[in-house]
Amino acid sequence: MSHTRRLTGCCLALLLASTAGVPATPASEETFPSAQVAAGSRRVAEGLDAIVGFSAEISGLNADRAGRLAAAHVIAHLALLFEARELADRRWGEVQALADRGGDRPLLAEALQNRAEIALQSGDYRRCEAYVSRLATLPLPHGKATAELFRAVLERRQGRLDAALRHGEHALELYRALGDRLGEAQVLANLGTAMRDRGDYAKALDLQLEALTIRERYDEQTETSYRNIALIYRAIEDGDAAAVYFAHALDAARRRAAPSLLAPILGSYAGQLNDRERYEEALLAAREALAIDRAIGTRPSQGLERLEAGRALSGLGRREEAEAEFEQTLELGRELGQREIVATALLNLAGLAIERRDRLRARALLDEAIAGLEFSQLKPQLAQAYQLREQLALSEHDTPAALRYLSRRSALREEMLGARTSRQLAALQVRHARRDSEQRNALLTKENELQATRLHNQKLERQFGLLGIGTLLIVLGLLSWRYIGVKQRNQLLARGAAELERQRQILSDANGKLERQAAELYQAAIGDPLTGAYNRGHLIRQLDESIGDAERHGHDLSVLLIDFDHFKQLNDLRGHLFGDRALVVGVQAMRQWLEPGDLLGRFGGEEFLIVLPRSGGEAATQVAERICEKVGDALRTLDPTGPARTISIGLASLSTVATRRLEVLLDAADQALYAAKASGRNRVIRYPSPTPLTRGSVA
Numbered sequence: 001m002s003h004t005r006r007l008t009g010c011c012l013a014l015l016l017a018s019t020a021g022v023p024a025t026p027a028s029e030e031t032f033p034s035a036q037v038a039a040g041s042r043r044v045a046e047g048l049d050a051i052v053g054f055s056a057e058i059s060g061l062n063a064d065r066a067g068r069l070a071a072a073h074v075i076a077h078l079a080l081l082f083e084a085r086e087l088a089d090r091r092w093g094e095v096q097a098l099a100d101r102g103g104d105r106p107l108l109a110e111a112l113q114n115r116a117e118i119a120l121q122s123g124d125y126r127r128c129e130a131y132v133s134r135l136a137t138l139p140l141p142h143g144k145a146t147a148e149l150f151r152a153v154l155e156r157r158q159g160r161l162d163a164a165l166r167h168g169e170h171a172l173e174l175y176r177a178l179g180d181r182l183g184e185a186q187v188l189a190n191l192g193t194a195m196r197d198r199g200d201y202a203k204a205l206d207l208q209l210e211a212l213t214i215r216e217r218y219d220e221q222t223e224t225s226y227r228n229i230a231l232i233y234r235a236i237e238d239g240d241a242a243a244v245y246f247a248h249a250l251d252a253a254r255r256r257a258a259p260s261l262l263a264p265i266l267g268s269y270a271g272q273l274n275d276r277e278r279y280e281e282a283l284l285a286a287r288e289a290l291a292i293d294r295a296i297g298t299r300p301s302q303g304l305e306r307l308e309a310g311r312a313l314s315g316l317g318r319r320e321e322a323e324a325e326f327e328q329t330l331e332l333g334r335e336l337g338q339r340e341i342v343a344t345a346l347l348n349l350a351g352l353a354i355e356r357r358d359r360l361r362a363r364a365l366l367d368e369a370i371a372g373l374e375f376s377q378l379k380p381q382l383a384q385a386y387q388l389r390e391q392l393a394l395s396e397h398d399t400p401a402a403l404r405y406l407s408r409r410s411a412l413r414e415e416m417l418g419a420r421t422s423r424q425l426a427a428l429q430v431r432h433a434r435r436d437s438e439q440r441n442a443l444l445t446k447e448n449e450l451q452a453t454r455l456h457n458q459k460l461e462r463q464f465g466l467l468g469i470g471t472l473l474i475v476l477g478l479l480s481w482r483y484i485g486v487k488q489r490n491q492l493l494a495r496g497a498a499e500l501e502r503q504r505q506i507l508s509d510a511n512g513k514l515e516r517q518a519a520e521l522y523q524a525a526i527g528d529p530l531t532g533a534y535n536r537g538h539l540i541r542q543l544d545e546s547i548g549d550a551e552r553h554g555h556d557l558s559v560l561l562i563d564f565d566h567f568k569q570l571n572d573l574r575g576h577l578f579g580d581r582a583l584v585v586g587v588q589a590m591r592q593w594l595e596p597g598d599l600l601g602r603f604g605g606e607e608f609l610i611v612l613p614r615s616g617g618e619a620a621t622q623v624a625e626r627i628c629e630k631v632g633d634a635l636r637t638l639d640p641t642g643p644a645r646t647i648s649i650g651l652a653s654l655s656t657v658a659t660r661r662l663e664v665l666l667d668a669a670d671q672a673l674y675a676a677k678a679s680g681r682n683r684v685i686r687y688p689s690p691t692p693l694t695r696g697s698v699a
Contacts, residue, residue, distance in 0.1 A: 034259045035291035037490075041259075042295070044483070045084035049075050049091070069098040073107070080114065083260050083296050089118045109135060109143045116150055123299030123336045125154055142183075145174035149187055156194045157300065159339030159372075164194045185214035185221070189228055196232050197340070199379030199415065205232050223252035227265045234272055235380055242272055243509070247502065254494040257487040263292035264301050270308035274315065276512070283312035303332045303341040310348055323352050343369045343381050350388055354395065362392055383412045399585065399637055528602040530580055531587040539601030539609055544662050546599070546613050550654055558620030558653040560610040560627070561669035562590075565646045565681040567606040574639075579606075582635055582645060589634035593626050609669075617653045617686060624649045624684045632682065646682035648673060656687055 052075045072094040079088035096111035112135040119128035128150065136147035148171035155164035168191040175183035192207030212225035230245035246269045253262040266289035273282035286309040293301045310325030326348045333341030346369035353362035366389050373382040386409035393402035526538035534542070543559070550557040564570075564586065571579040583606065590600055590610065599611035610627070612620050628649055635645035650673025654660050657668045668687040676685040 032288045032291050034262055034288060035295045037259055039295045041082040042084040045079045045082035045087055048078050049087055065098055065102060069095065072098065085118050085121065085297050089115055105138055105140060109138050109140050113146050120150070120153065121298045125158065125337060129154060141174065141178055145171055145178060145183060148174060149190065152190050156190065156197065158337050161194050161198050165191065168194065181214050182218060182220055185211040189225060192228060196235060201232055201236050205229065208232065223249045223256070223261055223265060226252060227268055231268055234275065239276060246272055251498060254498065255491060257490055259292045260296055263289045263298065267301055267305040267308060270305070270312065274308055274311045277315060279312045279315035283309055286312060299332070300336060300338060303329050303336065303338065307344055307348065314352065319352060323349065339372055340381065343373050347381065347384055347388060354388065354392055359392060359396060366392065379412060383409050386412065531584055531602060533587055533608065534599065534601035536601065536603055539599060542599050543611050546611055547654065547660065547662055547665070550613070551660060555614050556616040556653055556655045558612045558615045558617065558651060559665060559669050560620065560624050561603065561650040561673045562608045562610065563648050563673055563677065564606040565648055570645065582638060585634050585638060586631045586647065589631045590627055593623065593630055616655060620651055620653060621684065621686055624651050628682070628684055648676040648681045649684045650674070650676055650687065651684060652687040
């Protein structure tokens with residue numbers, strides 16, 4: 001009895017010393033409760049490790065190999081439970097060495113599998129491959145299946161999708177032969193992610209739904225499946241469906257109160273928030289995920305979370321901070337050998353370079369990204385790269401290159417989101433909805449039973465009686481009871497906050513949708529769908545208001561009536577599509593030489609009207625001559641070897657017409673245009689001048 005009391009005192013002293021001796025997490029903008037829980041769990045695990053080691057030493061348990069193996073095995077499981085990965089790796093290393101010497105193959109396989117998982121989460125792919133290779137040599141069916149699953153994940157993360165699919169299919173065969181349903185679900189989820197990276201969204205969704213069906217049956221890793229499905233809907237730009245599945249994923253992760261499950265979902269959700277331009281919320285989610293992954297040492301996820309933080313900072317106008325995040329992401333991606341992270345970082349850096357008109361750097365970054373993406377066939381990122389390359393070509397006035405990259409992007413998006421794929425996705429959604437409704441009642445009736453079972457299992461995991469020391473069991477029971485109480489309180493707070501956030505989000509999304517629809521309807525009502533210029537009705541209304549303003553304030557106003565020369569002949573010879581391109585290129589050239597406040601609209605067919613408020617005849621004539629010349633230059637780029645394509649312009653000003661009314665002004669401009677075309681075209685005639693004004697002879 002006295003020996004037990006002394007042992008109890010020593011255990012308590014060690015526990016207090018181990019928890020009190022570790023400094024608290026420093027306060028910063030990235031201090032989040034979830035990250036603090038992760039750091040605190042690690043300190044608890046270290047304290048338990050000290051207690052178990054001390055207890056095993058004084059009890060004589062370390063005297064033989066079996067005792068050392070039992071102690072190492074217990075603390076390895078506890079370290080994993082409390083997400084202390086470095087400590088877990090050390091203790092699993094001891095288990096590996098002792099099991100290897102003792103010929104205990106099942107325990108050796110367990111140690112290798114856990115060490116491979118820790119290396120994978122830490123981004124040490126070379127070390128992970130070493131453990132997997134050793135695991136594959138063991139004559140154990142589960143070992144071979146697990147090795148194939150790890151290889152599939154490693155190949156996918158490094159952009160080798162064909163190899164990832166081969167290993168995944170083999171792993172699926174092995175798990176199904178073993179009857180291991182949860183292993184089968186893991187393989188299906190990984191295959192679905194590989195298919196998503198390849199752009200086969202219908203197949204990806206089918207695989208992820210199949211994995212979710214299995215996981216819901218066992219109530220295991222449902223949050224991961226919800227996240228994977230949300231990412232597929234995000235990739236096909238169905239933001240509403242993605243938001244629903246992200247909400248399910250966040251709710252499931254918070255119910256389990258495990259920071260390591262919450263972090264990847266927050267990181268992915270930050271991407272969804274960025275897509276919807278909710279940059280403040282995206283930055284907060286990305287930084288919380290990054291803080292958690294720093295605390296538990298998950299390096300690959302940090303790259304994706306930095307990407308989303310950079311996107312949010314860029315959206316908020318904090319360009320320098322965003323570029324720093326992207327540069328760190330690029331460095332981490334290259335260090336890990338993850339092509340997806342490298343390519344996405346390059347694309348974001350290229351976007352910033354285009355914004356600040358650093359075209360040389362933007363081209364170099366995009367060329368590097370496109371080369372890697374075309375090799376690894378990461379189609380969603382490749383489509384984004386083509387879009388940026390098209391944007392860069394337009395900024396350099398390289399229309400042929402812009403059209404080439406537009407064609408590539410359109411073909412790629414058509415391949416990813418074709419009609420057949422859309423039908424398959426719709427069928428899969430109906431099937432999932434039907435299956436979900438059939439299972440809802442069964443899941444609701446089993447929820448209490450499953451929750452009680454989970455709590456009971458958690459309690460049993462903590463009741464390790466291998467050491468046979470009553471005092472240690474009491475200490476561990478108190479710690480477990482305290483830990484569960486904190487988790488339950490956190491769950492209650494999280495559910496309340498989640499409900500408030502859900503209601504706020506519903507209102508925010510509804511308002512945003514109404515605003516977008518109103519803007520789209522207004523733009524459709526005033527714009528020409530081909531050229532983007534104002535349509536005739538809106539232009540006439542604006543011109544009438546401008547004439548009234550000129551009358552009230554006593555200033556002049558001029559209009560340019562523009563007609564594309566020989567346009568019918570151009571349509572007959574080259575086709576209407578070429579004619580449409582000529583109109584689009586001509587309008588783009590006109591816009592470049594207009595000032596803020598000037599109006600440009602399509603008057604009808606190939607005729608366009610420009611309104612120059614506050615401009616008299618002399619200033620308006622200079623603008624007209626410049627537009628006539630520059631539009632001709634732009635049209636020549638469409639067909640450098642063909643005949644010259646030109647425009648004619650009729651100019652009229654309020655100061656030169658008899659009555660300052662809209663119809664009179666337009667009739668004057670029409671007479672001037674008629675004179676310009678009758679005089680040989682490709683020129684400007686100013687009403688009421690009887691002779692054409694050739695370029696360079698402005699009167």
